[in-house]
Amino acid sequence: MVDLFIDRVLLKNNKDQDELDTEREVVMRLQNRILMLFFASAECESCQQFAPTLKDFFKRLTDEFHVDRSAQLVLLYISLDQSEEQQESFLKELPKKCLFLAYEDPYRRCLEAMFDVEELPTVVVLRPDCSILNPNAVEEILRLGPDCYRNWQEAAELIDRNFMISEDFQDKSMRSFSDPVRRLKYKVEDEKKKKAKKRGRGWGGGGGGEDAEVDGGAHGKEEGGGSPW
Numbered sequence: 001m002v003d004l005f006i007d008r009v010l011l012k013n014n015k016d017q018d019e020l021d022t023e024r025e026v027v028m029r030l031q032n033r034i035l036m037l038f039f040a041s042a043e044c045e046s047c048q049q050f051a052p053t054l055k056d057f058f059k060r061l062t063d064e065f066h067v068d069r070s071a072q073l074v075l076l077y078i079s080l081d082q083s084e085e086q087q088e089s090f091l092k093e094l095p096k097k098c099l100f101l102a103y104e105d106p107y108r109r110c111l112e113a114m115f116d117v118e119e120l121p122t123v124v125v126l127r128p129d130c131s132i133l134n135p136n137a138v139e140e141i142l143r144l145g146p147d148c149y150r151n152w153q154e155a156a157e158l159i160d161r162n163f164m165i166s167e168d169f170q171d172k173s174m175r176s177f178s179d180p181v182r183r184l185k186y187k188v189e190d191e192k193k194k195k196a197k198k199r200g201r202g203w204g205g206g207g208g209g210e211d212a213e214v215d216g217g218a219h220g221k222e223e224g225g226g227s228p229w
Contacts (some may be wrong), residue, residue, distance in 0.1 A: 037124040042090035051093040
């Protein structure tokens with residue numbers, strides 16, 4: 001993914017439209033991320049209708065209000081607008097954390113041809129190695145919402161075990177990653193205790209509880225003058 005933009009200037013969709021204009025900045029922002037390339041235009045009615053859904057989708061996966069840790073996800077707007085004014089207008093409908101290419105950058109059209117974009121809106125989802133995970137995820141986003149990310153994460157074999165939507169904290173008890181090992185350890189210890197208790201009953205010659213086991217063992221030694229074995 002980084003290779004696609006290593007020599008490009010990416011802009012942040014904030015007030016100052018800060019630039020990511022060095023290789024280090026681009027690598028840090030894109031490496032080991034799932035990338036959504038959002039091809040759209042302000043004059044496209046379907047794009048206008050989809051924009052609020054995409055904005056909410058992205059915020060629910062990357063905003064600390066909704067998640068414990070931001071998803072390894074990047075949204076990059078590829079403008080197919082007819083003017084810079086249209087692009088600026090449409091950017092206001094998109095998340096502040098998304099990136100975009102400058103209107104004067106001809107690479108926008110190169111990407112359109114590279115990914116065979118034939119309809120708008122189109123959301124091309126890329127794995128970290130730049131291979132296509134979904135050529136157009138618009139319908140999937142509309143149908144599944146943030147659950148898409150888990151599907152993409154698995155398909156991309158992306159390790160991000162700390163990602164969790166806020167609803168997950170409410171629906172599931174929180175356990176540490178050592179919990180399964182700890183529970184197995186306790187299970188083994190419980191089995192050992194049960195076996196030890198059974199041997200204790202045999203020693204006392206009968207089952208009368210822990211006190212009976214002790215008394216029975218002592219009585220046996222007095223009468224037999226030695227070990228019961």
